[in-house]
Amino acid sequence: MTAPARLGIYEIRELVVTSSFSHLYRAHDPLLDRWVAIKVFDLSPEKEASLPYERQEWQRRFVAEARILAAMDHPHVVRVDAMGHLPDGAPYMVMPWHVANLRREIGRDVFDPERQKTVPVEQRPRAVAPERAIEILRQTCLGLAALHRRGIVHRDVKPSNLLLTERHDGMIRLCDLGMAKQGADMSRSRAGVWIGTLDYLAPEQRENAAAATDRADVYAVGVLAYRLLTGKLPVGAFAPVSTLVEGVGTELDHWVGDALAPDPVLRPPAIRMAARLAQGVLKA
Numbered sequence: 001m002t003a004p005a006r007l008g009i010y011e012i013r014e015l016v017v018t019s020s021f022s023h024l025y026r027a028h029d030p031l032l033d034r035w036v037a038i039k040v041f042d043l044s045p046e047k048e049a050s051l052p053y054e055r056q057e058w059q060r061r062f063v064a065e066a067r068i069l070a071a072m073d074h075p076h077v078v079r080v081d082a083m084g085h086l087p088d089g090a091p092y093m094v095m096p097w098h099v100a101n102l103r104r105e106i107g108r109d110v111f112d113p114e115r116q117k118t119v120p121v122e123q124r125p126r127a128v129a130p131e132r133a134i135e136i137l138r139q140t141c142l143g144l145a146a147l148h149r150r151g152i153v154h155r156d157v158k159p160s161n162l163l164l165t166e167r168h169d170g171m172i173r174l175c176d177l178g179m180a181k182q183g184a185d186m187s188r189s190r191a192g193v194w195i196g197t198l199d200y201l202a203p204e205q206r207e208n209a210a211a212a213t214d215r216a217d218v219y220a221v222g223v224l225a226y227r228l229l230t231g232k233l234p235v236g237a238f239a240p241v242s243t244l245v246e247g248v249g250t251e252l253d254h255w256v257g258d259a260l261a262p263d264p265v266l267r268p269p270a271i272r273m274a275a276r277l278a279q280g281v282l283k284a
Contacts, residue, residue, distance in 0.1 A: 004086075007025075007027065007038055007040070007084065007086075007092060008082075008084050009029065009030065009031060010027040010028065010029055010036060010038060010094065011027055011028045011030060012025050012026075012027050012038070013025070013026050013027055013028060014026050016037070019178075020043070021041060021042065021043040021058045021062070021178070022039050022040060022041055022042060022062065022178070023039070023040045023042055024037060024038070024039050024040075025037070025038045025039075025040065026097060027094075034097075035097035036081070036094050036095065036096065036097050037094070037095045037096065037097045037098065038092055038093070038094050038095075039092060039093050039095065040086070040090065040091075040092040041058075041059055041062045041090045041091050041092065042090060043055050043058050043059070059090075059091065061178055061179075061180075062091055062093075062178065063083075063091055064177075064180075064182070065093075065176075065177040065178050065180065066080050066083050066091070066093040067080075068150075068152060068177055068180065068182065069093070069095070069177060070083070071150075072146065072147075072150075074142075074143060074146040075142075075171065075173075076139045076140070076142050076143030076146070076171070076172055076173055076174060077143045077146055077147065077173060077174045077175075078095055078096065078098070078163055078173045078174065078175040079095065079096065080093045080094065080095050081094050081095060081096070082094040095175075098163040098164060098165065098166075098173065098175075099164070099166055100163075100164045101159060101160050101161070101162055101163050101164060101175075102136070102159040102160070102162040102163075102164065102172070103123075103159050103160055104164060105128055105132075105164070105170070106125065106126055106127070106128060106159060106227065106228060106231070107119075107122070107123050107124045107125040107126050108123050108124070108125060109125060109159070109199060109227070109233065110123075110124065110125060111125060111232070111233065125227075125231050125232070126231050127228060127229055127230055127231035127245070128228050128229075130229060130245060130247055130248050130252075130282055131282070132228075133225065133228035133229050134277050134281065134282065136162070136172055136224075136228060137221060137224065137225050137228065137273075137277055138274050138277040138278060139171065139172040140157070140162060140172055140174065140221055140224065141218075141221060141270045141271070141273045141274035141277065142270075142271075142274050143172065143173065143174040144157070144174065144214070144217050144218075144221070144270040145269070145270040145271035145274060147174070147177075147180075147217075148214040148217070148269065148270055148271075150182070151182055152177070152180050152181070152182045153180060153181045153182075153212055153213060153214055153216060153217060154174065154177060154179070154180050154217050154220075155179045155180055155181060155205065155209065155212050155216065155217070156176060156178070156179040156180075156197060156200075156220075157174075157200060157217050157220035157221060157224065158197045158199075158200045158220065158224070159224070159227070161174065161175055161176045162174060162175075163175050179209075181209075181210075181212065199223065199233055200219075200220040200223045200224065201216070201219075201220070202215070202216040202219035202220065202264065203219075203262055204216060204264055205219075213264060214269065214270065215264035215265075215267040215269075216264065217270065218259050218267045218268065218269070218270055218273060219259060219260060219261075219264070219267060221259055221270070221273065222234070222256055222258075222259025222260035222267075223260070225241075225255070225256050225259060226238065226241065226256055226260075229241045229244075229245050229248065229252075229256075230244050230245060234256075234260060240253040240256075241253055241256055247282060248282060249281070249282065251281045251282075252281045252282065255273070255276055255277070255281050258273075259273060
């Protein structure tokens with residue numbers, strides 16, 4: 001797809017990233033003199049052939065994502081300000097521009113030693129300070145809790161879907177609800193199909209995306225917690241965080257363990273996980 005010069009009033013400046021079914025552009029709003037992000041639906045026949053749903057379903061999901069985000073009013077969920085359509089009918093959504101996502105702070109999830117050699121040093125995986133990790137996790141849980149109250153399961157919580165604001169010390173905002181499930185959507189999710197990013201998927205979501213509840217998002221936050229604190233993913237019989245990170249006590253081990261419980265029934269809701277973080281889970 002060739003980048004258009006304009007979309008409505010917006011002046012397209014650059015293509016930022018392309019996903020399986022959309023392009024994200026940085027654009028300028030000349031009326032308000034501000035930068036915006038414009039996400040444009042685009043699914044080629046070649047891409048469609050490799051995906052579990054047909055074009056019509058992906059486009060329906062795209063429009064649903066825009067409407068969900070437009071209805072949200074929460075500091076930790078990105079908002080949609082406008083929506084439009086290209087001449088061919090493809091929809092697009094307009095959002096505030098964010099300069100980066102969480103990868104800027106923790107690097108990419110590249111752990112193979114040989115592959116790491118090809119990754120620039122500033123993009124290699126690393127941990128953040130425990131205090132920063134706690135704040136990122138608390139804000140992520142609050143954003144998820146806001147979605148869950150509306151009956152929405154994100155299903156793709158990962159670093160690249162956590163945007164950073166320029167102000168407020170890099171406040172977290174959840175984005176990309178293209179894989180989300182809401183109410184009646186439960187019947188649209190195909191049994192036996194998994195949706196999301198494999199490293200962050202709960203066991204039940206790996207087996208069947210339709211089975212994912214809000215506790216699948218909590219599991220993803222547990223993976224994120226381990227990644228933030230240790231710079232690694234919790235693979236196999238992973239070591240407790242407190243044995244790897246100075247200044248972290250067993251209370252945070254329990255928090256991570258609860259989030260990563262294999263049985264979703266044993267995982268607390270996101271709002272309770274946020275409250276525990278606010279009460280303090282680090283060593284005094």
